[in-house]
Amino acid sequence: MSLENTTQPETESLANDPAIETPETIIETRDLNVWYDETQALRDISMEIPERKVTALIGPSGCGKSTFLRCVNRMNDLIDAARVEGEVRLQGKNVYDDDVDPVALRRAVGMVFQEPNPFPKSIYDNVAYGLRVQGKDDNLDEKVETALRRAALWDEVSDQLDSSGLDLSGGQQQRLCIARAIAPDPEVVLMDEPASALDPVATSKIEDLIEDLASEYTVVIVTHNMQQAARISDRTAVFLTGGELVEYGDTEKIFENPEHQRVEDYITGKFG
C-alpha cells in the first residue's frame, strides 16, 4: 500500500488552517492518450484533480469521459483492445509505471459503476467483500456499519443485513455499491454515471451522498447530466467528441462563463 499517505502531513496542516483553501492535487494526468484498437478515445489529456473535492467529467456520449475514469484505476487493463500512453499520477506516482501492481492501485482507488452491480451475496457480505480481500477484516461488523451509514443506507437495511443485496431496489443497490466501494477506505472514489439507471428520487439521494463523501474522499464522477454536475461538483471538466478536454475549471465558472464557444453550446444544449 505504498500509494497511500505519502503527502499526508502536508495535507493535514493545510486542512487544519481554515484560512488557506488551496486543495492539494491528488491525481494528475500528463499527455494521456488512449486507443481502442485504431480508434482514439482520449487525446493529450493533461489535468489536475484536487483532493477531497468532487470533480465532474461531463460531455456527450463517446467523448472519452468514462475512458478517462477507467485509466485512473487501470480498469482499462481488462480490455484487450485498450492501449494507454502518457502518465496518470496518483500522489505523484505514475500508475502506469512497471512497478505498479494494478490490484494494489485499485485498493487505493475505489469505483462505483453505471449499473448497480451488487454481488449475489448478502448485504453484509457485499460491504465486507473489499475489506476481506484487502485483509482489513478486523472489526468487520463495525466497518460494515460505518460504510452503510456513510452511504445513507444503514437505517433502511440494518435489520436485514443477511438478505441478498439483489433484493434491494435499484437506488438502494447503488448506495450498497457505494458503501462497498468506500468500506475499505480508499483515497479516491471514481463514479461512472452512478445515477443514470435510477429514478429522480433515488438520484437525489445519491447526489446528496456524493456531496457528503467529498469531506473524506476525492470523488471523480462521470455524468452526462449537466444539472447534476452543476449541483454537486466543485470542479468540472468538459470533454467533447474525439476525446478532447476542452475546458476544465471551477464548476461555477464553467456553467456561468465558459471560455470556449463549444462548451457554451454544449452546456446550453445547442448540441450533444
Next chain:
Amino acid sequence: MSAIDITDDAVTDRATTVARGVFFACAVVTVLTTLGIILVLVTGAVPFFRDVSPVTFFTGADWSPLIRPYSFGVLEIVWGTMMIVVGSALVALPIGVLTAIYLSEYAGERVRRVVKPTLEILAGIPTIVYGFFAISFITPQLQRVFPETGTFNAASAAIVVGIMILPMVSSLSEDAMSAVPDELRNAGYGLGATKFEVSTTVVVPSALSGILASFILAISRAIGETMAVALAAGMNPTITLDVFSEIQTMTAYMVQVATGDVSAGSIQYQSLFAVGLTLFVMTLAMNLLSQYARSRYREVYD
C-alpha cells in the same frame, strides 16, 4: 380506393393447420415414449415383486440371481453402482470445475479454441471404447502401482467413467460461469481483488447453482453408465471397500442377463425389470434435482 380485406380466411390456410398437427405429433412422440418405458418397466416388475417381496429386494445384501440358492438382495449391485459413482465423481468434479474456471476466467481465445473442441471429442467417444481403454490401459497401469489390482476392478472403471463425465461437468460449469455478468467481475476487480479471488469468490459462488446442476447430471450419467463398467468392473456382486477388487453394477447385471440365456418369463428375466425400474427412479430423481438447482440459478439474474 379498394377496400382492405382483413377477413380473408385463405391467409391462414390448411398448410398452417397441417404443420401445427405435425409439430404436435412429434412433440407427443417423446412424451409417449417416456410413458411407454415407465409402463413396460412397471408391468415387467410387478410379477417379479409377486415372487420376491420388495422388502427382501431393497434391503437384502445378497445378490445371486443366477446361481443357486437364488437370492435377490439388490443392495450388492446398488453398492457396486455407488462405488463407480463416488469414484468417478472424485475424478470428474474437481478436475471439471477447475477446467471450467480455467476456460472461463484464465484461458485466452486461442487456448479455448483448442481445449473446448477436444473436450467435445471426449464426450463423443462411444462408451464401449472407454471400457476397452480401461481394460487395456488403465488397469495395467494400476497393476504396476498396486499389484493387488484384479483384471476386473472398481478403480479402473470409476476412473474411466470419471473421464467420460468430465466434459459434461466442465462444459456445463463453464456455461454457468460465462453467464456470470462481467459487471460482477468488474466490481470485484474494482475492489482490489486478484484474478484468483474474483474467480473463486465472485464467479464460482455466482454460478454455483449451474455448477451443482452439472454435478448432478454427471452423477446421473455415471449411475446409468453401462458398457464401460460392464467391461472394466466385472460381474461379481459384492459389498466391499476394496477398489481393486471385482464388483458388479446394476447396469452390468442387466447386460449379463440380457445377453445371457435366461428364458423369458423366468424370475431372472423379471428381475431385469425390477433392477431397471430402480435405476430409472434413481436417475429420474437426479435429473429432477438438477432441474431444481438450475431453476434456483435462474432466479439470481432475472
